[in-house]
Amino acid sequence: MPTRIASxxxxxxxxALVQAFFTDYLVEQRALSPQTVAGYRDAFTLFLSFxxxxxxxWPAAMQLSDITPALILAFLDxxxxxxxxxxRSRNIRLAALRAxxxxxxxxDLSALQTIEQALAIPMKRxxxxxxxxxxxEEMFAIIGDPGMTWISRRDHLLLGLxxxxxxxxxxxxxxxxxxxxxxxxxxxxxxxxxxxxxxxPLWKSTVKEIRAWLRLNPTLGNESALLPNRDGQPMTRNNVxxxxxxxxxxxxxxxxxxxxxxxxxxxxxxxxxxxLLQSGVDISVIALWLGHESPKTTxxxxxxxxxxxxxxxxxxxxxxxxxxxxxxxDSLLQFLKTL
Numbered sequence: 001m002p003t004r005i006a007s008x009x010x011x012x013x014x015x016a017l018v019q020a021f022f023t024d025y026l027v028e029q030r031a032l033s034p035q036t037v038a039g040y041r042d043a044f045t046l047f048l049s050f051x052x053x054x055x056x057x058w059p060a061a062m063q064l065s066d067i068t069p070a071l072i073l074a075f076l077d078x079x080x081x082x083x084x085x086x087x088r089s090r091n092i093r094l095a096a097l098r099a100x101x102x103x104x105x106x107x108d109l110s111a112l113q114t115i116e117q118a119l120a121i122p123m124k125r126x127x128x129x130x131x132x133x134x135x136x137e138e139m140f141a142i143i144g145d146p147g148m149t150w151i152s153r154r155d156h157l158l159l160g161l162x163x164x165x166x167x168x169x170x171x172x173x174x175x176x177x178x179x180x181x182x183x184x185x186x187x188x189x190x191x192x193x194x195x196x197x198x199x200x201p202l203w204k205s206t207v208k209e210i211r212a213w214l215r216l217n218p219t220l221g222n223e224s225a226l227l228p229n230r231d232g233q234p235m236t237r238n239n240v241x242x243x244x245x246x247x248x249x250x251x252x253x254x255x256x257x258x259x260x261x262x263x264x265x266x267x268x269x270x271x272x273x274x275x276l277l278q279s280g281v282d283i284s285v286i287a288l289w290l291g292h293e294s295p296k297t298t299x300x301x302x303x304x305x306x307x308x309x310x311x312x313x314x315x316x317x318x319x320x321x322x323x324x325x326x327x328x329x330d331s332l333l334q335f336l337k338t339l
Contacts, residue, residue: 012107014059014062014063017064017100017103017104017107018044018100020103020107021100021104022041033193036193039092040096040100043092043093043097044100046075046079046093047093047097048062050074050075050078051067051071054074054075064104064108064111065110065111067097067101067111067114068117068118069118069120072094072097072118072121076121076124079093087124087125087126091123091124094121094123095123098118098121101118130300130303130304131270131273131300131304132267132270133270133274133275133304134263134267134271136275138251138255139163139268139271141251141254141255141258142244142247142263143156143159143160143163150216151230153213153216154213155243155246156209157209157210158172158235158240158243159244159247159268160205160206161175161206161227162265162268162269163271164200164202164206165188165202165272166200166268166290167200167269168192168265168269168291169240169241170237171291172190172240173225173234173235173239173240174234175188175226176222176224176226177214177221177223177224178222178223180202180210180226182202182207182210182211185201186206187199187200187201187202190291193291193293196293198288213226240265244268248261248263270301273301274301276289277301277305278305283299283301283302284298
């Protein structure tokens with residue numbers, strides 16, 4: 001049942017507003033994914049814990065008018081200075097609070113002035129670092145050879161799929177056997193952010209390896225994880241990070257540029273995008289390949305590629321040539337003097 005809109009004389013309690021925001025608005029009306037709702041939940045947990053210390057009262061006793069610009073700014077400073085959150089994380093927390101305040105402004109008119117003041121707090125600007133990516137030589141060295149053990153063959157398929165698809169870790173560990181199409185136009189169906197789905201084509205070598213993997217594991221059903229752990233359960237983020245770290249250490253024995261280098265699963269995603277760009281694939285296609293909501297996100301790879309070209313140009317010796325000074329004709333100089 002939707003929450004009743006308050007009149008100027010009545011107002012909904014703060015706890016009821018928070019509950020309505022999560023149950024009625026985020027889940028029922030906007031139908032956000034569980035991961036997105038969890039992100040909002042974490043932001044509110046941090047904010048209410050801070051507000052309890054800052055205001056000296058329990059969250060259940062708070063009022064909407066307590067969420068002043070001073071409280072929000074103090075909370076944001078706490079995130080950056082004490083919790084050492086990045087500016088991006090700080091902005092994500094602020095976005096969650098702003099979404100709640102916009103929702104609350106339609107349900108409690110008594111605190112409208114305070115809400116408007118709080119909504120005026122801007123997002124903090126920051127410079128996005130250029131994405132770190134691997135060269136093709138480094139990538140192939142990390143993928144390595146399949147090996148003979150069950151673990152080594154799974155890891156080889158895992159790293160190959162990450163590079164082939166440019167998938168996020170959450171997407172690759174969620175792939176089930178039924179998500180893979182090996183006949184006809186071979187592809188893997190990925191379940192991305194915000195319940196968005198996309199199909200990414202597979203190389204012939206990847207298709208061949210998946211077929212061999214399924215023959216090696218005949219007990220894997222359609223609903224089974226394509227890349228399970230030893231217990232048959234889907235791999236976790238930590239599992240993938242650990243296996244990748246071991247692969248990098250092994251590859252660094254033959255590729256010196258990998259020595260002491262931290263390579264994250266997301267770095268492989270960046271590498272896929274960069275190699276597609278360098279191969280001449282259109283930026284809009286790369287955006288679809290990676291599951292970006294907007295092609296603007298994908299332009300970071302163009303900027304990184306230009307930076308790489310600038311570095312190469314700096315190593316190229318310029319020709320020893322002195323530019324000639326342009327001398328204007330008398331008629332032109334006369335014209336300019338009359339302006």
